[in-house]
Amino acid sequence: MGAIGLTVIDWIIILIYFGFVIGIGFYLRKFTTSEEDFFLAGRKNSAWVAGLAFLSANLGALELLGMTGNTFKYGMYVAHFYWIGAVPAMLFLGIYMMPFYYSSKIKSIPGYLLLRFDEKTRILNGIAFAIMTLLVSGINLYAMALVLHTFLGWDWNVSMWISAITVAIYVGLSGLMSAIFTEIIQFFMIWFGLFLVSLMGIIEFGSLDQIMHRLPETMNTLWSTSGDPTKNGMFIHWSGLVLGLGFVLSFGYWTTDFLVVQRAFSAKDLRTARTAPLLASFFKMALPFLVILAGMIAIVLSSDPKSGFKLLQDGGQINYDSALPLLIKRYYPTGLVGLGVTALLAGFMAGQAGNISAFNTVWTYDIYKSILNKKATDAHLLKVGRIATIVGVIISLGTAYWAKSFPSIMDYMQAIFSWVNAPLFATMLLGMFVWWITPNGAFWGLIVGMSSSFLMWAGVKFNWFSESLITNSSVQSDMAANFWRAWWAWLICFSVTIIISLFTKKREKEELVGLVKGLTKEVKEGHIPFIKKPEFLALISLIVFIILNLLFW
Amino acid sequence: MKPIWYFVGLILSIMGIVIFLTGIYLLFYPPQIKTILSETHPNIWWGLIMIATGLILYYKNRHKLV
Numbered sequence: 193m194g195a196i197g198l199t200v201i202d203w204i205i206i207l208i209y210f211g212f213v214i215g216i217g218f219y220l221r222k223f224t225t226s227e228e229d230f231f232l233a234g235r236k237n238s239a240w241v242a243g244l245a246f247l248s249a250n251l252g253a254l255e256l257l258g259m260t261g262n263t264f265k266y267g268m269y270v271a272h273f274y275w276i277g278a279v280p281a282m283l284f285l286g287i288y289m290m291p292f293y294y295s296s297k298i299k300s301i302p303g304y305l306l307l308r309f310d311e312k313t314r315i316l317n318g319i320a321f322a323i324m325t326l327l328v329s330g331i332n333l334y335a336m337a338l339v340l341h342t343f344l345g346w347d348w349n350v351s352m353w354i355s356a357i358t359v360a361i362y363v364g365l366s367g368l369m370s371a372i373f374t375e376i377i378q379f380f381m382i383w384f385g386l387f388l389v390s391l392m393g394i395i396e397f398g399s400l401d402q403i404m405h406r407l408p409e410t411m412n413t414l415w416s417t418s419g420d421p422t423k424n425g426m427f428i429h430w431s432g433l434v435l436g437l438g439f440v441l442s443f444g445y446w447t448t449d450f451l452v453v454q455r456a457f458s459a460k461d462l463r464t465a466r467t468a469p470l471l472a473s474f475f476k477m478a479l480p481f482l483v484i485l486a487g488m489i490a491i492v493l494s495s496d497p498k499s500g501f502k503l504l505q506d507g508g509q510i511n512y513d514s515a516l517p518l519l520i521k522r523y524y525p526t527g528l529v530g531l532g533v534t535a536l537l538a539g540f541m542a543g544q545a546g547n548i549s550a551f552n553t554v555w556t557y558d559i560y561k562s563i564l565n566k567k568a569t570d571a572h573l574l575k576v577g578r579i580a581t582i583v584g585v586i587i588s589l590g591t592a593y594w595a596k597s598f599p600s601i602m603d604y605m606q607a608i609f610s611w612v613n614a615p616l617f618a619t620m621l622l623g624m625f626v627w628w629i630t631p632n633g634a635f636w637g638l639i640v641g642m643s644s645s646f647l648m649w650a651g652v653k654f655n656w657f658s659e660s661l662i663t664n665s666s667v668q669s670d671m672a673a674n675f676w677r678a679w680w681a682w683l684i685c686f687s688v689t690i691i692i693s694l695f696t697k698k699r700e701k702e703e704l705v706g707l708v709k710g711l712t713k714e715v716k717e718g719h720i721p722f723i724k725k726p727e728f729l730a731l732i733s734l735i736v737f738i739i740l741n742l743l744f745w
Numbered sequence: 746m747k748p749i750w751y752f753v754g755l756i757l758s759i760m761g762i763v764i765f766l767t768g769i770y771l772l773f774y775p776p777q778i779k780t781i782l783s784e785t786h787p788n789i790w791w792g793l794i795m796i797a798t799g800l801i802l803y804y805k806n807r808h809k810l811v
Contacts, residue, residue, distance in 0.1 A: 201763065201767050204763055205760055205763060205764070208756065208759055208760055208763070209756070209760075212752065212755075212756050216752060219747075220746070223746045236811070238811075241749055372749075373749050373752065376749050376753060377749075377752065377753055377756060380753050380756075380757060384757065384760075384791075384794075384795055384798075388787060388791055392781070392782055392787065395782055395785065396781065396782060521780075522780065522781050523780055523781055523782060523787070524780060524787070525767075525768075525771060525776070525779075525780050525783055525787065525788055526767060526771070526776070527763065527764045527767035527768065527788050527792075528764060528787060528788055528791065531760060531764060534760075
C-alpha cells in the first residue's frame with residue numbers, strides 16, 4: 193500500500209485538534225494553582241469526567257491498532273480483553289477497593305503501600321512503576337512514529353518531536369487536569385473517527401450477522417471453542433482465559449495500575465469515585481463494536497480476493513497493525529481521512545500524556561519527597577511536578593530512539609505489564625482484605641513475584657525450558673503465554689506474601705483502620721434509594737456483561 | 746472554569762462543519778479515485794451527526810462553570 197494521501201482538508205482537521213489541545217493547556221494553566229490541582233485535577237471531577245478519563249487513559253492508538261490486528265490474528269477471542277478482561281475488575285474496583293483508596297486521601301498507589309505496609313514497599317513499587325511508565329511511554333512514542341511513517345509517509349523525527357513537545361506543553365502547564373481534558377476529547381475523536389469504519393463495513397456486507405457468518409468457526413465465538421485449545425484462534429483453554437486474563441492481568445491492571453486509577457482519584461467525592469469505574473465499564477463493553485468488529489471486517493474482506501483488500505507484509509510477515517489504517521483508506525473520503533488520522537494521533541498523544549502525568553505524580557511524591565526532600569513545600573512540589581513532566585518527556589524520547597534501534601522491544605510490552613502489575617495485585621488484594629499481612633511479607637512477596645515473572649519470561653525467551661511448562665498445553669501462542677505467566681507470578685507473590693507474613697512482625701490493628709476491610713467502619717451515605725447507589729449501576733453492568741457473553745458464546 | 750463538555754461540543758461542531766462542507770463539495774465535484782461506498786456520501790451524514798452532537802453539548806454547557 194502506498195502512503196495514505198492527506199489533502200488540505202485533512203490537514204485542517206489535524207491542525208484543529210492540535211490547536212485545541214494546546215489551547216486547553218494554556219486555558220487550564222490559570223486554574224492550576226496548587227499541587228492538588230496539578231496532580232489530582234483539584235479532586236472536583238464528576239463521575240462522567242473521571243469515568244471517561246479512567247477508560248480513555250487505557251485507550252491508546254497502540255491498543256486500537258493492536259487489538260484490531262489481534263482480531264485479524266486470533267478472531268473474536270480478542271473481545272475477552274474488553275469483557276471478562278476488564279468489566280469484573282472495574283466493578284470490583286468501584287465496589288470494594290475504591291473506598292480504601294479514596295478515603296485514605298492518597299495521591300498514588302505507592303502512597304497506599306506506604307500507609308498499609310512501609311516505606312521500602314512503597315519505594316520498590318514507585319521505582320518499578322516509574323521505570324515501566326517511561327518505558328511504555330517511549331515505546332508508545334516510537335510506535336506512533338512507526339505508524340505515521342508507514343501509513344502516512346511522515347518523517348520519524350518530526351512525528352516524535354512534535355507530539356512529545358505538544359504533550360510536554362499541555363501536561364507541563366496544567367498536569368492531570370489537562371491530561372484528563374484531552375483524554376475526553378480523545379474519547380470522542382476515537383468514536384467519531386473510527387466507529388464509521390465498522391458502520392461502513394456493516395453497510396458493505398448488509399448486516400452484522402452477514403459478517404459473523406462469513407468468519408471461520410474458530411474466529412466467531414467467545415467461549416464455545418475454549419474447552420480445547422487447538423480449536424480456537426488463540427490456542428488457549430478457558431481456564432487460562434479466566435485465571436490469567438479475567439483475574440490476574442485484568443484485576444492487576446484495572447485496580448492497581450496508577451495510570452488509570454489516578455483518574456478515579458480526581459473525583460469530587462467517594463460516591464463519585466466509586467461510580468467512575470462503573471460508568472467506564474459500560475463504555476468498555478461497547479468498544480468491541482469499534483475495534484473487534486473492524487478486525488472481523490478485515491478478515492472477511494481479505495478472504496475475498498475480489499475485495500482487493502490485503503494486509504501489508506513486512507519482510508514476508510503479515511503486518512496485522514495495518515488492518516485499521518487500510519480500512520480507513522478503503523472507506524474514508526477526504527476530510528474523514530483527516531478525522532481518522534486525528535483519532536489515531538489523539539490516541540497516541542493521550543496515551544503518552546497519561547503515562548507522563550502518572551510518572552510525574554509517582555516521581556514527585558513517592559521518590560522525590562520520600563527519599564530526596566522530605567520537607568518539600570506544596571509550592572516546591574508543584575514546581576518539581578512540572579520539571580518531572582519535561583524530564584519524563586525527554587526520557588521518553590530517549591526510550592523511543594532506543595526502541596527504534598531495537599524494534600523487537602515492542603514485543604515486550606505485555607511482558608512488562610506482567611512483571612510489575614500481576615504480582616502487585618496479589619500484594620494489594622492481601623493488603624486490603626487481610627489485616628495480618630506484614631510489611632516484610634508484602635515487600636519480599638513483591639520481590640519474589642516480580643522476579644519469578646521475569647524469570648519465566650526469560651526462561652522461555654532463552655530456551656531454558658519449554659513454554660508448555662507454563663501454559664500446560666501442547667499448542668502455544670504469545671497471548672496464552674502472557675496469561676499463564678501472569679497467573680503464576682500472581683500465585684507465587686500471593687503464597688510468598690502469606691508464608692512470610694506468618695513468621696514476621698504484624699502491625700497493630702489500630703494502625704490499619706481505614707486501610708483494611710474488616711477494621712474500617714463503612715461510611716453510611718444516609719438514606720439513598722438503591723437505584724441511585726453505585727451497587728445498582730454495578731448490577732446493571734454485570735447483567736449487560738453476562739448478556740453479551742451469552743449472545744456471542 | 747468551563748466544563749470539558751463545552752470544549753468537546755466546540756471541537757465536534759467545528760470538525761463536523763469542515764467535514765460536512767467537504768461532503769457537499771464532493772457531491773458536486775466527485776474525486777477521480779473513489780472510495781468504497783462513496784455513493785453513500787459519508788462526509789455529509791457523518792458530518793451532520795458530528796455537528797448535531799457538538800451543538801447539543803455546546804449549547805447545554807455554554808453558560809456553565811465548574
